[in-house]
Amino acid sequence: EHASGGDLRQRLRACVNERRRLSEGDVGMIFVQLCMALEYVHRSQILHRDIKAENVFFAATSLVKLGDFGFARHFSEPVLGNRRVAKSSLGTPTHMAPEVWRCGASRGGAESSEGGDGYGSKADVWSLGIVLYEMMALEVPFPGSNVREIGQRIRDGKFAPPPAAYSEDLRAICLRMLQPIPEHRPSAAELLQTPHVQRLIDAFERAVAHSDRVDSDTMALIRSNIADARAPCGDTSPCAPATHSDRSATEKSNAAAAAAAITHEGEVLKSSRGVWKQRYLRLANRALEVSASREQRNFNALSLNDVKRVAAGDGGVFTLYLRDGSLHRLQARNSEACAQWVQSIERAMGTA
Incomplete structure (x- = not known):
């Protein structure tokens, strides 16, 4: 960038x-x-x-x-x-x-x-x-x-x-x-x-x-x-270190490692102030990276930790609902591509 x-x-x-x-x-x-x-x-x-x-x-x-x-x-x-x-x-x-x-x-x-x-x-x-x-x-x-x-x-x-x-x-x-x-x-x-x-x-x-x-x-x-x-999450106090011997914690750690490896990318339209703009979207390392084109290295990154849920709509549109109450609307090239984006994001979030 x-x-x-x-x-x-x-x-x-x-x-x-x-x-x-x-x-x-x-x-x-x-x-x-x-x-x-x-x-x-x-x-x-x-x-x-x-x-x-x-x-x-x-x-x-x-x-x-x-x-x-x-x-x-x-x-x-x-x-x-x-x-x-x-x-x-x-x-x-x-x-x-x-x-x-x-x-x-x-x-x-x-x-x-x-x-x-x-x-x-x-x-x-x-x-x-x-x-x-x-x-x-x-x-x-x-x-x-x-x-x-x-x-x-x-x-x-x-x-x-x-x-x-x-x-x-x-x-x-x-x-x-x-x-x-x-x-x-x-x-x-x-x-x-x-x-x-x-x-x-x-x-x-x-x-x-x-x-x-x-x-x-x-x-x-x-x-x-x-x-x-x-309200950062996931850290450990030096005074009371968390244990990871329980099975649920291990499963969460393994799921997080697997999610980080999931990658999906492609061209989308992104709604900005009521205008749809051509963008290139990447899903990698539990983050969504948005840039003007595939070749451009200048991108904005959105951590999936900030995403509450993702939902598909009509016409290839899918919406990211953030934990702070805001949202991002994107449009894939067709309904099938939209479904692939939603499935990939949900898998990376561990909710699929």
């Missing part, structure tokens, strides 16, 4: 050159969108493994996009809570969590499986904490002249506190994210439930509602994401 607004590294570099800080409001708006994005990524059983300012992009609408999934990995098992599902030591040295360093030295992004007990989604939370710190301090908390020095500083865990120019709430969140023991860090879902981040979600919702640069389709997706963020 093209991000014409540049990346966060460019904005931070401009702040350094101009000897100014990002405002608390700007830091909060960027951070809350990244929290929402990361919670969705982890809920989709994906570890990003390279969260840094260079991989935070801005759309023309100023909305934030978490990108560059070159080091990311999709797992067939849940990655939430304190589960340790990976052992490859890779990423950007200044942003790698202590437990990732313990898995082996980074060699320019090459994977290694040396030592360590592995890591999970809390490693991404650490990396996001580094980004939050850098937005406030305009430098990383663990600098070094070489990889070995950076790794040693991260393992030692000593760094200057975030600048006092920012609120105590924001600084406290950053410090929680940079706890050296992963079990002491919040998950992305738990971050979204903290009072300060809930206030940031409210502020983000107000800002988007008053923007004249966000189209109706994007607005509907944002509202769905905000609804998810206010």
